[in-house]
Amino acid sequence: MEENKIIIPHEGRIKKEDRQRQKGHKSAILWFTGLSGSGKSTLAHAVEEKLFEMGVHTYVLDGDNIRTGLNKDLGFSAEDRKENIRRIGEVAKLFVDAGIMTLTAFISPYRQDRQFVRSLVKEGEFIEVYVKCPLEVCERRDVKGLYKKARKGIIKNFTGIDDPYEEPENPEIVVETHKESLEECVTKIINYLKENKYLEAE
Numbered sequence: 001m002e003e004n005k006i007i008i009p010h011e012g013r014i015k016k017e018d019r020q021r022q023k024g025h026k027s028a029i030l031w032f033t034g035l036s037g038s039g040k041s042t043l044a045h046a047v048e049e050k051l052f053e054m055g056v057h058t059y060v061l062d063g064d065n066i067r068t069g070l071n072k073d074l075g076f077s078a079e080d081r082k083e084n085i086r087r088i089g090e091v092a093k094l095f096v097d098a099g100i101m102t103l104t105a106f107i108s109p110y111r112q113d114r115q116f117v118r119s120l121v122k123e124g125e126f127i128e129v130y131v132k133c134p135l136e137v138c139e140r141r142d143v144k145g146l147y148k149k150a151r152k153g154i155i156k157n158f159t160g161i162d163d164p165y166e167e168p169e170n171p172e173i174v175v176e177t178h179k180e181s182l183e184e185c186v187t188k189i190i191n192y193l194k195e196n197k198y199l200e201a202e
């Protein structure tokens with residue numbers, strides 16, 4: 001099968017840089033990672049709103065539009081999480097090529113899987129945002145009531161309870177949602193984008 005697979009790409013004349021110039025800003029992946037309940041979705045959508053108001057073309061990939069569609073065949077084993085992140089990475093790469101500031105909100109607990117996504121795109125196009133929050137706080141928030149179920153053993157392999165979360169070692173941005181308000185976290189992320197010239201085209 002593999003030996004019959006010859007793919008010769010067609011080079012379009014419109015490049016990523018042309019799309020970025022048309023939109024007036026760069027495109028990259030803002031990769032939010034952290035425990036369930038740490039604030040990934042809340043933050044990704046709040047940052048998107050802010051960017052949208054500023055005229056930036058954005059899109060949020062999260063469980064709502066990925067795990068119910070493209071990845072609805074995947075569960076939460078280490079192998080499935082890896083495949084989940086791999087496919088999301090490939091989709092995010094396409095969005096970056098389309099010139100869109102792409103925000104993703106997935107636990108993505110394994111360093112190696114996040115590193116894989118980083119390796120898919122150019123230097124500077126993967127911005128890792130560690131949404132840091134102690135397990136006790138996430139568990140107290142229990143936004144979806146899943147920690148309670150995990151503690152009772154109704155859900156197995158729940159991240160932070162009986163499944164690992166590997167903290168980022170060198171994330172571009174760290175927000176501590178148990179110490180910093182939502183507004184402070186959003187401002188920190190927007191400032192990073194401004195300071196590093198993401199909000200202007202080449």
Ligand SMILES: Nc1ncnc2c1ncn2[C@@H]1O[C@H](COP(=O)(O)OS(=O)(=O)O)[C@@H](OP(=O)(O)O)[C@H]1O
Nearest residue numbers: 035036037076081084106107108109156157158159
């Ligand atoms: N076993 C287990 N472990 C962790 N999370 C679980 C599990 N089962 C279901 N859920 C719910 O699914 C959401 C996490 O999905 P992700 O796609 O972000 O996970 S991963 O990146 O593939 O690890 C996560 O959503 P968030 O709370 O938004 O993080 C949970 O609501």
Ligand SMILES: Nc1ncnc2c1ncn2[C@@H]1O[C@H](COP(=O)(O)OP(=O)(O)O)[C@@H](O)[C@H]1O
Nearest residue numbers: 035036037038039040041042143177180181182
């Ligand atoms: N600084 C903050 N940033 C993001 N969320 C926060 C912050 N402070 C408190 N929260 C609350 O924490 C919860 C995070 O839930 P959610 O965004 O669904 O997390 P996740 O997507 O990581 O599972 C929300 O109820 C949100 O209001």
